Amino acid sequence: MYTRRGIYSTAVFALVYLAQIMIIDEVHLPFGGFSVFLIFTLCWAALSTPEVGAIVGFFAGLCMDFAPTSNGPIGQWALILAALGFTIAFLRYGDDSLRSDPLSLVVFVAAAVVVALTVYIVLDAVLGNEVGRLSQLFRTVAGNGLWTLAIAPFILPIASRLHRGIFETREFQ
Amino acid sequence: MRYGGDNRSRLLLVTLIVTSLFLITLDLRGVSLITGLRHGTQSVLGPFQRAANSAFSPIGNFFSDVAHLGRTRAEIKSLETQNSQLRTTLIERKNIESQIKQLKSVLNLSGTGGYKVVSAKVISQGTSASFSQSITIDIGRNAHLTRDMTVLGGDGLVGVVKEVYASTSLIMLESDPSFRVGVRIAGSQEIGILTGQGTDRAILQMLDSQSTVKAGDVLLARGSAAGKPFVPGVPVGTVTSVPNSAGSVSQLAEVQFFTHLHSVGIVAVVVSPPITDPRDALVPPKPMPTPVPTVTIFLTPGATPAATLGATPAPSVTPKPLPTSTPTTKK
Structure with missing residues (x-):
């Protein structure tokens, strides 16, 4: 059962990664x-x-670390997304009021994107890498948050349907 | 009720975080395995990216252009300005190169003739509305120029200083209808008077009616007393045609100037004549004829033409250069 879920999840993430x-x-x-x-x-x-959130975050982060456009050390995104995946799942999983409200989930994801990017920049700075101008960083992070607010309503139903099909345990309404 | 706060979940999280930190450390320490993994991933993804790039780059560029519309416009404007400046620089450079070429020719001519010259730049061409052929140069009294000084170009005579101002001078071109210069034919030393016609051709009138002039003769300035207005030995032109003038008092000929007066940009004003007459030293070398390749075909005759052709389908062809351009057939 775990193997089947793992294979299907990997296939789904590989497709999204290629996209x-x-x-x-x-x-x-x-x-x-x-x-x-x-x-x-x-x-x-x-x-x-x-x-699952932590494991998915860890491996997705590894994929992002290995991406051609990534310039940070391998493991940086894995570290951030493992922690964030665990946290977001931990916060969302027991919160019925949030789960029943798709709009709040979109805002939640957008906020998580902003947090992920901010932590990445901070880690980059801590590791001694050149992070660029603050105004440009702010523009990118804020732009990503706004883009996520616009895009997440389209991604969320797809992700929910696929998740339900693979795990058959939780579903998004 | 929240789920996931138990020890197993926390242990998993800690394990993943420690693994991540371990990977970061390995990568920062430059472990070849990690670097190799990254290179391997990029090798695998490369073809996908190239395929996607060719398919989606127009869309990507469109979004980029829309997003950076103002910046793109400013960039286009900046590039247009830069392009315009570069064109101007290129034209100026070509102009300067042409002027340098002319200056070198002028100095060569002056040096060979032993003339002491002051070079000048043509700053204005005379208008055709005045029916006079003149140019203005950028030196005058400030360069100690005086009237009736000879003006040279790279190929020969240009004209004579007609008026001198503070920092400019007016030059009467040799093509001016009122321009007259005493000339001699290089070699035969027969003399005549050349008169401008308002074009790039002039009329030569020989002083001796028994003179023989033929097309191709080179004319040089005879020179005046004290080198004014003309220094001796300056190439003037070449005879292009000699009309049939049976019964006329003097021999006439049509002459083409050496100097292309329409494109003259740099000139030299002779301020001091040569110590000795250069005679024919400044006669321009005759242009070398372009060699024409010729081919001689040798045909080997057989017993009968038909039999020969049947026996040897291809005739033997031997290329051999000959002075004539007509193919010669030997049998």
Whole structure:
């Protein structure tokens, strides 16, 4: 059962990952654009148990670390998304009021994206990498948050349907 | 009721975080396994990215252009300005190169003839409305110029200083209808008077009716007393045609100037004549004829033409250069 879930989840994430690097990364959107892979991962984590959220976050983060556009050390995104996946699942899983409200879930995911990017920048700075101008960073992070608010309503139903089909335990209404 | 706060979940989280930190450490320490993994991933994803790039780059560029519309416009404007400046620089450079070429020719001519010259730039061409052929140069009394000084171009005579102002001078071109210069034919030393016609051709009138002039003869300035208005030995032009003038008092000929007066940009004003007459030293070398390749075909005759052709389908062809351009057939 776990193997089947793992294989299906991997296939789904691989498709989203390919869509990210083949399509989204090629389209130069204003204000930094968005990461459909990051949004999908956070949505998936929000619909899962904390253990699954952490594992999904960790491996999705590894995928992002290995992405051609990534310039940080390997494990940086894995660290952030493992912690964030666990946290978001932990916060969402026991909160029935939030689960019944899709709009709040979208805002929740958008906020998680902003937190993820901010932590990434802070970690980058701590590791001694050049992070760029503060205004540009703010623009990118805020732009990503706004893009997520716009895109997440379309991704969330797909993620919910796939998650329900694979795990058959939780579903998003 | 929240789920996930138990020890197993926390242990898993800690394990993943420690693993991540371990990976970060390995990567920062430059462990080849991690670097190899990243390179391997990028090798696998490369083809996908290239395929996507060719398919989606127009869309991507569109979004980028829309997003950066103002910046793109400013960039286009900046590039247009830069392009315009570069074009101007290129034109100026070509102009300067042409002027340098002319200056070198002028200095070569002056040096060979032993003339002491002051170079000048043509700043204005005379208008055709005045029916006079003149140019204005950028030096005058400030360069100690006086009237009736010879003006040279790279190929020969240009004209004579007609008026001198403070910092400019007016030059009467040799093509001016009122321009007259005493010339001699290089080699035969026969003399005549050349008169401008308002075009790039002039009329030569020989002083001796028994003179023989032929097309191709080179004319040089005879020179005046004290080198004014003309210094001796300056190439003037070449005879292009000699009309049939049976019964006329003097021999006439049509002459083409050496100097292309329409494109003259740099000139030299002779301020001091040569110590010795350069005679024919400044006669321009005759242009070398372009060699024409010729091919001689040798045909080997057989017993009968038909039999030969049947026996040897291809005739032997031997290329051999000959002075004539007509193919010669030997049998």
